[in-house]
Amino acid sequence: MSARNHLPIVVVGAGSAGVVVASRLAADPKVSVLLLESKSELGGSSLRNYMVGMTGMQDDYEWERDFGCAGWTWKSAQKTFNAMPDILHDVxxxxxxxxxxxxxxxxxxxxxxxxxxxxxxxxxxxxxxxCSLTMRNGARHSVVETYLASQSNQTNLAVRVNEVVEFVVMESTRAVGVRLLSGEYIEARGVVVSAGAIDTPALLRRSAIDRPGIGIGLQDHPxxxxxxxxxxxxxxxxxxxxxxxxxxxxxxxxxxxxxxxxxxxxxxxxxxxxxxxxVYSRGEVKYDATTGMGVPVFNSxxxxxxxxxxxxxxxxxxxxxxxxxxxxxxxxxxxxxxxxxxxxxxxxxxxxxxxxxxxxVGAYSHAAGSCAMGNSRDEMAVVNERAEVIGYQDLWLCDASILPTLPRANTHLPVVMVANRVSEMLCEVLSL
Ligand SMILES: Cc1cc2nc3c(=O)[nH]c(=O)nc-3n(C[C@H](O)[C@H](O)[C@H](O)COP(=O)(O)OP(=O)(O)OC[C@H]3O[C@@H](n4cnc5c(N)ncnc54)[C@H](O)[C@@H]3O)c2cc1C
Incomplete structure (x- = not known):
């Protein structure tokens, strides 16, 4: 066991993906998890989206064939979709x-x-x-109710809100913690960034992560x-x-x-x-160095x-x-x-x-693809098929930013599917 294994895995952002990752990692009592969210509430976009649940078409998920992401096929996506709790209410x-x-x-x-x-x-x-909506008993059923509620008694899961992560702290190419805007430093066994398609690339830039594809390839459904x-x-x-x-x-x-x-x-x-x-058009999340924020340009x-x-x-x-x-x-x-x-x-x-x-033309609020998954040899890919930032250690991304292309669907369920798959891979790595 490494000397760092007692430290928490820090998950940055409690949105559709981050809540799934934190909850699923915490199901293993040997893994300690700290979920950090900048706003006062947990759930991210899944709290205010229009609740439309959709999978997309089979061909949308052949990422091994189309982007060299080994293991990411419709078959594997389907297996995960089928294993997810069915919280859809048919209108x-x-x-x-x-x-x-x-x-x-x-x-x-x-x-x-x-x-x-x-x-x-x-x-x-x-x-x-x-449509089918992510609802139960007439009310919104976000990832918080579906995933986090069942883990709320886990002593190995800590959740903090109103905590903005300013940057990931690196030792050479290894993520070793996060620095909060408040100035607090939290040491970590590893960091999963789930800050969403606009904030994740900005956070990587603030952390001086150097991959040419960061921010590039942003899409939305026009x-x-x-x-x-x-x-x-x-x-x-x-x-x-x-x-x-x-x-x-x-x-x-x-x-x-x-x-x-x-x-x-x-x-x-x-x-x-x-x-x-x-969608074939692609834009980018530009980085505003003065504010440290991402500025989406969709090029719809x-x-x-x-x-x-x-x-x-x-x-x-x-x-x-x-x-x-x-x-x-x-x-x-x-x-x-x-x-x-x-x-x-x-x-x-x-x-x-x-x-x-x-x-x-307006956006559909389905921003994705700004830190795309791809083959490690693809210099514009930001994460590999295990969602690790290429060229770095103990640093993973998991949210809409890593989709290499938009599915023909509203994005919440596809993001939750990806988060479930990434969680399974992380669980394997972390339980070693
Ligand atoms: C208005 C609206 C309507 C939508 N309607 C639908 C719909 O009907 N159906 C559908 O399928 N999809 C819909 N979507 C899209 C879907 O909700 C998103 O694609 C999905 O929720 C994205 O998940 P995510 O985990 O990538 O990001 P998010 O859910 O946005 O989560 C990112 C989280 O990270 C936090 N964060 C960011 N930066 C930091 C930081 N530095 N430190 C700490 N925390 C940070 C954010 O506060 C946020 O909670 C809609 C989206 C919006 C905005």
């Missing part, structure tokens, strides 16, 4: 919001087949269905809204409850149309959101393939918005926040749609 017709119901009816009337459980359907390229001025106010506890999935002319299952029941608290507006799910729609897919997504979304089912609930359709009617989309040229899309 029922009776609880769906008015935009959800209209979207499902409109898509079925337009010829889309109904998919009974979109969440785990990794094969159907076209269809519509109500999205654009057609806003619905609703005839009737109808508050819904479900923010997004239905989804259409289909193919662009260039891709497979690469377009989603989502229903947003309320765009703001007034309840007067809803939206249909056109999303491009197979910078790749022509995404532009074409978005064009198809916009036209499909507009056609769905024009159906009876949607017009029954919406007085008018709007293409921007100034209240411009969306009617022009019906006759718009490709160029007009592309220009509008570039102006209006």
């Amino acid at each position: 029922q017709v009776s609880e769906a919001g008015q935009v959800d119901t209209a979207l499902v009816a409109a898509a079925i009337a337009s010829g889309f087949p109904k998919i009974e459980r979109l969440a785990g359907d990794t094969r159907s390229s076209r269809g519509v269905g109500f 999205s654009i809204a057609i806003t619905l001025a609703l005839r009737q106010l109808q508050h819904s506890s479900i923010r997004i409850g239905a989804n259409v999935r289909t193919n662009s002319r260039n891709g497979n299952s690469d377009i989603h149309v989502l229903s947003l029941n309320e765009t703001d608290e007034s309840g007067s507006y809803g939206a249909l959101i056109a999303g491009v799910m197979r 729609l910078s790749d022509e393939r995404d532009v074409v897919a978005m064009r198809d997504a916009v036209r499909l979304t507009y056609n769905i918005a024009k159906t009876h089912a949607v017009r029954n609930i919406a007085d008018s359709l709007l293409s921007d926040a100034k209240g411009t009617s969306a009617q022009w989309i019906g006759d718009a040229s490709d160029t007009e749609i592309d220009e509008w899309a570039l102006q209006q």
Whole structure:
């Protein structure tokens, strides 16, 4: 046993990934774990996300084939997804919001087949269905309830909130602790950084970790809204409850149309959101040396393939918005926040749609890929297939930043899957 084995593994960031890693490592009583979170609450983005649970398509997970990440295949991802606690609640017709119901009816009337459980359907390229949400008994079920609650009595797990990690302390190329913003130094057996796709690369830069790929390759799913001025106010506890999935002319299952029941608290507006799910454009998290923070630059729609897919997504979304089912609930359709009617989309040229899309494109809050996993010989890879920072010891990354590409899904469940797999690998290493 090494002299350092009595020290804790420090997990930085208690979000979707960090909570899973800390909880799963602490299941081994021989491993001591300290989970540090900067904000006052545990759960990170899983506390405020829209709760849509989705796996993505099989082909999204062939990382061994596509990125040289040995052992990362759909088969291995599927095994982990299947072993994860099933906390998904299928939205029922009776609880769906008015935009959800209209979207499902409109898509079925337009010829889309109904998919009974979109969440785990990794094969159907076209269809519509109500979403599955990470909910239990009518309430959000975040990773805190699913993973951490069962470990809360473990004496080998300590959790501290309101603790910002300023940098990882290195001895040569080995992580030996963390320095908090308060000035406190915590010695560690090893450090797992789970600070999320924007903060993880910044934290590595503050720690003077030297890999050229840090921050590079950032992705998000580009999205654009057609806003619905609703005839009737109808508050819904479900923010997004239905989804259409289909193919662009260039891709497979690469377009989603989502229903947003309320765009703001007034309840007067809803939206249909056109999303491009197979993303080729890449940006980066720039490092602001003055503040020490990461600045995301997504470069959305910078790749022509995404532009074409978005064009198809916009036209499909507009056609769905024009159906009876949607017009029954919406007085008018709007293409921007100034209240411009969306009617022009019906006759718009490709160029007009592309220009509008570039102006209006927003992110889906699925930032990923800024410290990508890859083969150790790939100089732009930041972590290897065991999530170790390449060229360093006792330093691992585990969060959305290490996804080498975005799956065609909302990212919470994929990140939780990755965190479960990385935890299994870490457990093996740490129990030696
Ligand atoms: C508004 C919104 C809606 C979304 N909707 C959905 C959805 O419906 N379905 C879905 O699947 N996905 C959704 N997502 C995306 C999904 O929630 C994220 O992809 C996922 O939670 C990312 O997990 P993570 O562990 O990488 O990062 P996070 O969950 O963001 O965790 C990072 C944690 O690290 C902490 N941290 C950062 N820096 C430090 C530091 N220096 N010291 C200590 N702690 C630090 C942060 O406070 C945070 O708690 C949504 C995201 C957002 C923001």
